[in-house]
Amino acid sequence: MTVSEIVGDLLSEGLVAELGPRSEGRVGKPAMMVGLRASEHFVLAVELQSQPTARAAVLDLGGTVVHEETTDLGGRGSGGGLPGMVDAHGVVPESANLGWREVHLADHLGARLGTGVHVANDADAAALAEFTYADASTSGFLLVAIGRGVGAGLVLEGNLVRGHGLAAGEIGHLTVNPRGPQCSCGRRGCLETCLGTAHLLEAVAGRTASGRRTALREAGRRLGAVLAPVVAALNLEEVLLTGPAELLDGPLLDAAREFVAGACLPATSGAVDLRMARLGGDGVLTGAAALVLSGEFGFG
Incomplete structure (x- = not known):
């Protein structure tokens, strides 16, 4: 009934x-x-990586992009993903990369637009998209989003895990090299300082093909060292990477896969599939449609 x-x-x-x-x-x-009736209803999705520029798109509820552009945000949006912690009400307690603290983003945008607004961490949004539209594991997977920063979205038994302090998946500021370069958070040697896109580009700039492979494999080993305990503790079925494929899909991914296999028992490492996310760079925007399905209609 x-x-x-x-x-x-x-x-x-x-x-x-x-x-x-x-x-x-x-x-x-x-x-x-x-x-x-997915093709008859639309979501305005916004991906925030830096201000004031934003990547915006109109999608139908099936996750298909109808129109996309890069624009000045100017207060517009209805579903969105951004780097940093976001609570269930669309409040951003902190975003180190955007320099935000206690920003009531969903309320601000909702008041301007007069419509429902749903906000999520960018990696969480990408994870929701992979789960809803790209057949990611229903038992458990971790999506690692690599761009300006590094974050992760964790889905277990079909549920997005946020953590008691909303910081589940905030792996970018784990210290992987205490003597490494200074991070935007003020500490040294965070994972972002060797795996963020800008740092990867700097590491391979001007190198020979062999030197490029060496640099990418080193970054992959750093990532593998962070992933291995998570894979072992949660017995994940998949780990997905999203970001620039020309940097990630190759020596870096291979090295991460090898590190996890060598660090974990075969029962856990042998079952996990480390691969690139299927939705690629559209994952965060597509995740906005999944956010609306879940937040407005209770399914997705």
Whole structure:
């Protein structure tokens, strides 16, 4: 009865459509199949990496990008991903890369737009997108987003894990080299200082092909050292990387995979699949559609 009422509400709101009765051999009236009218409803998605520039796109509820542009944000948005911690109400307690603290982003944008606004950490949004639209593991996976910074989204048994302090997946500021370069957070040798895109580009600049491989493999080993305890503790099925494929998909990914295999027992490391995320650079924007499905309609 509860399911019928929910489906009735969705039908009346034009969010789902009847697809016809299910063909089955059971006695009684056949069940009516319904499906999401994904191409008839749209989400404005915004990816925040630096201010005031933002990457914005219009997507349907099936995660298909209809229009995209890079623009000055100017207060617009309805679903979004950004680097840093975000609570369930769209409040940003802290974002080191954006220099934000206690920003009530969802409330600010909602008041300007007069519509529902959903905000998530960029890596969390990308993880939701991989789970909702790209068939990522239902039992457990970690998505590592590498760009200006480094963050991760963790999904276990179909649920996004935020952590008690909203910091689940904040691996970018783990110290991997105490004598390393200074990080934007003020400490030295954080993972971001060897794995962030700018640092990877600097590490391979002007090098021979062999030197480039060496530099990328070293960064991959640093990443593997961070991943191995997580893989072992949670017995993850997959670890996905998203970011510039020309830097990540090759020696870096191979070295991370080898480190995890060597550091963990075969029972845990042998089962994990380290690979590139299928949605690539569109993961955060696509995750906005997944955010709306979950936040507005309770499914996704």
